[in-house]
Amino acid sequence: MPIKSYLAHPHDGKKEELIKAISSIEQCEVMPAQNENLLVVVTDTLDELADKKLAEEIEAIDSLKLLALVSGFNTPINK
Amino acid sequence: MYTSVTNRRSFIKKMAMMSAMTAAATMFPGIMFAAEQEKGLPKGGNLDWKKGPCRFCGVGCGILVGIENGKAVAVKGDPNSSVNKGLLCVKGYHQTMCIQSKDRLEYALVKKNGKYVKTPLSDALDLVASKMKETIEKHGKDAVAMYTSGQSTIPEGYVASKFMKGAIGTNNLDCNARLCMASAVTGFLTTFGADEPMGCYEDFNHADYYITWGNNMAEMHPVLFSRMLEQKNNRGAKIIDFATRTTRSSMAANKSILFEPQTDLAVGNAICYEIINNGWVNKSFVEKYCNFSKGLTKMGYGTEDNYKFKDKPEKINFEEYKAFLDDYTPEKVAKYSKVSVKNIKYLASIYGDPNKKIMSLWCMGVNQHTRGTWMNNIIYNIHLLTGKISQPGNSPFSLTGQPSACGTAREVGTFTHKLPHGVVMNKKDREMAARIWKVPVEKIPAKPTYHTTEMFRAVDRGDIKFLWAQVVNPLVSLPRTSRYRPGMEKDSCFVVVSDVFPTPTTDVADVILPASWHIEKSGLYGNSERRTQHWDKMVEGPGETTPDAWMTIEVAKRMGYGDLFQYSEENHVEEIYNEYRQFHEGKKHNMAPLEVLKAQSGAIWPYVDGKSTQWRFNAKYDPACSNGEDFHFYGKKDGKAVIWQRPYEPAAESPDKEYPFWLNTGRVIEHWHTGSMTRRIPVLHKAMPHSYVEFHPDDAKVLGLRNGENVKVSSRRGSCILPASINERGLPTKGQVFVPFFDENMLINDTTLDAFCPISKEPDYKKCAVKVEKA
Numbered sequence A: 001m002p003i004k005s006y007l008a009h010p011h012d013g014k015k016e017e018l019i020k021a022i023s024s025i026e027q028c029e030v031m032p033a034q035n036e037n038l039l040v041v042v043t044d045t046l047d048e049l050a051d052k053k054l055a056e057e058i059e060a061i062d063s064l065k066l067l068a069l070v071s072g073f074n075t076p077i078n079k
Numbered sequence B: 001m002y003t004s005v006t007n008r009r010s011f012i013k014k015m016a017m018m019s020a021m022t023a024a025a026t027m028f029p030g031i032m033f034a035a036e037q038e039k040g041l042p043k044g045g046n047l048d049w050k051k052g053p054c055r056f057c058g059v060g061c062g063i064l065v066g067i068e069n070g071k072a073v074a075v076k077g078d079p080n081s082s083v084n085k086g087l088l089c090v091k092g093y094h095q096t097m098c099i100q101s102k103d104r105l106e107y108a109l110v111k112k113n114g115k116y117v118k119t120p121l122s123d124a125l126d127l128v129a130s131k132m133k134e135t136i137e138k139h140g141k142d143a144v145a146m147y148t149s150g151q152s153t154i155p156e157g158y159v160a161s162k163f164m165k166g167a168i169g170t171n172n173l174d175c176n177a178r179l180c181m182a183s184a185v186t187g188f189l190t191t192f193g194a195d196e197p198m199g200c201y202e203d204f205n206h207a208d209y210y211i212t213w214g215n216n217m218a219e220m221h222p223v224l225f226s227r228m229l230e231q232k233n234n235r236g237a238k239i240i241d242f243a244t245r246t247t248r249s250s251m252a253a254n255k256s257i258l259f260e261p262q263t264d265l266a267v268g269n270a271i272c273y274e275i276i277n278n279g280w281v282n283k284s285f286v287e288k289y290c291n292f293s294k295g296l297t298k299m300g301y302g303t304e305d306n307y308k309f310k311d312k313p314e315k316i317n318f319e320e321y322k323a324f325l326d327d328y329t330p331e332k333v334a335k336y337s338k339v340s341v342k343n344i345k346y347l348a349s350i351y352g353d354p355n356k357k358i359m360s361l362w363c364m365g366v367n368q369h370t371r372g373t374w375m376n377n378i379i380y381n382i383h384l385l386t387g388k389i390s391q392p393g394n395s396p397f398s399l400t401g402q403p404s405a406c407g408t409a410r411e412v413g414t415f416t417h418k419l420p421h422g423v424v425m426n427k428k429d430r431e432m433a434a435r436i437w438k439v440p441v442e443k444i445p446a447k448p449t450y451h452t453t454e455m456f457r458a459v460d461r462g463d464i465k466f467l468w469a470q471v472v473n474p475l476v477s478l479p480r481t482s483r484y485r486p487g488m489e490k491d492s493c494f495v496v497v498s499d500v501f502p503t504p505t506t507d508v509a510d511v512i513l514p515a516s517w518h519i520e521k522s523g524l525y526g527n528s529e530r531r532t533q534h535w536d537k538m539v540e541g542p543g544e545t546t547p548d549a550w551m552t553i554e555v556a557k558r559m560g561y562g563d564l565f566q567y568s569e570e571n572h573v574e575e576i577y578n579e580y581r582q583f584h585e586g587k588k589h590n591m592a593p594l595e596v597l598k599a600q601s602g603a604i605w606p607y608v609d610g611k612s613t614q615w616r617f618n619a620k621y622d623p624a625c626s627n628g629e630d631f632h633f634y635g636k637k638d639g640k641a642v643i644w645q646r647p648y649e650p651a652a653e654s655p656d657k658e659y660p661f662w663l664n665t666g667r668v669i670e671h672w673h674t675g676s677m678t679r680r681i682p683v684l685h686k687a688m689p690h691s692y693v694e695f696h697p698d699d700a701k702v703l704g705l706r707n708g709e710n711v712k713v714s715s716r717r718g719s720c721i722l723p724a725s726i727n728e729r730g731l732p733t734k735g736q737v738f739v740p741f742f743d744e745n746m747l748i749n750d751t752t753l754d755a756f757c758p759i760s761k762e763p764d765y766k767k768c769a770v771k772v773e774k775a
């Protein structure tokens, strides 16, 4: 049950667009920085395959310039 | 650390979020995540939001605490607070989580036969009062002492002062603000004759340059640093970091300039030399509003017991001051400060440019310095010579560390020499205190007794036989704990400690009193910009936890001083504040009425005709100016500020063959001081679980050290084992190591030196000599 966190850098002027796009994905939580062009994204998926697919889905978003993995945790879902 | 199993998954998500925020902070120091405050709010919950100031640092951010079913379930930044406009740092967001800690002190504990026994609070207070009384009867009133805090609320500090000085009649009261702000106070008093900054946070919106003097604001004053970054991004304001170590603040600054420890004195003087010799002096300002003075030099460092020093100020003239500065040409100073001539001239040219507005900002680097008063004086010299002071954006800004170091320690005056108005040495000030406290004036002794370091030396010597520590953890935070811990453990002193959690200081107590935490009581704090903030009690505390002010009152009553402490338990905060306000009546320091503080997110004193005074000493903004000129430094009798001739002198202890490294100690963003609260907040603890010793990579290479490898840091006083940290959070200069002091399992203060500034008596935690070896 992977939980991962990323730093997502939007293209210039596309921060709002990126927030919207990532927030619309169910397994993602987004926290935009108030004073920098950067978002923190936390993902919560059922298994490795879903996790990989989700990362691909995020990376395909047009307003995203760069996605950098920060941390990964694997945890049983009901613990 | 307590984590409920059912919450484990959401906790891990929070950890993941925290890791990413920490990583982001490394890349973008000062980055803020306002949305963090909305996380974890019960969906559709019906929260009652209560306002107050943050529990932690001297920035004094406004918080809103969400209460549901009598519990604090969320914290967010107060959008109505002009301090933080809704932002908070990581400590701020998570502050209330420590209340849930399993090892909370909920009941009084009394040591019997070496074991702590749960005792009804009333019995414990009886014991404290009887022990105090008995000690006074046997050994005199100067055998009892109270040690309080810049985190005590205004009412807590006020009743402690009234109890010790007015009721018992001893000046044996000091507080931990001696360890962080005393040099700032003596700096203000010697230069202006009035404590606390002339400016306010609004200065950030006007300054073109922010010059930080030994001050890692990105970690220690994060919300203010984010305000600087905002101005940097929006209007090109520039940040110059002048420090002995590369930190997150240096990385975000436009320029970082490193100096050899202690040589800030010389660089400051070199800046003054350049200002004078390039014709950048604001002559009319200096002529109208400044005097020149010098004081004694080579006065030692106070490392011996019973050290005494009294300065002898002597007036000098401008020419004499100018001649003194000839020893501080940039060329001469560059040789020992390791700051290039070019950089010294660059700094001077910024201060000297009449078209640029400048804020100088400092905190512990300047204050925790064996010549801390002098350093404060020198920074004011620069601003006075150029006339850049008391105007929006032109502001020498001494930042404070603790949430009420200003409001309580300095304004109420919980130092040995202080009274709520003025000092014990002044007859008029004693008379005022006696009148308001309704005690005979002879009761208040005219001579100060022990400042903090000397107080703990007196405990060690056996001179103090009863000590009550409130809201403070000296056995982690004092310098040279290797002497003072065994001192406190001696049977010669009966030790009472009031706290919220167990600490190394409660470990040596004879009685532990269970204190209410921040939001479990009402209170008032005063922050760095002279802002007083009030909060109402928000939740009930567990067990028999009780506000510190009320425990002091209860002990005073038991000792027979009930007639001086006729406050009601329900309303004591309000009653005490209204009594205290009388001390500051008048245009120079009037405090806002409680109704105002209840209605808005704080007010800045002097609060005159319903208005905060944002810039003191400037007739345009400050109604206390009365000399008919543009500026009036009314703290001094002749209305003039003083430019002080203060030389460079070496540190009390410098690296040598045997102890070849400088040791610098300090803080990290995740933890509040000795960690007793923040290490009980799981996300903060996990983000920074233990202390470490930072090396320059070249030194680490010579020593053959790898990251994480255990290292023994030893000084002439003690040692401490910590993991090495290389190229991580900060980068000390070659020949220097840095250690954060928050970790009670790695007591770095066992090694630090109890040398202090002879004027302020504030210890220097930034400079002593150590050796390092693999453990």
Ligand code: SF4
Residues within 6 Å of the ligand: B054, B055, B056, B057, B058, B059, B060, B061, B084, B087, B088, B089, B090, B091, B092, B093, B221, B222, B223, B224
């Ligand atoms: S900057 Fe200081 S006052 Fe503001 S939230 Fe952080 S710790 Fe609290």
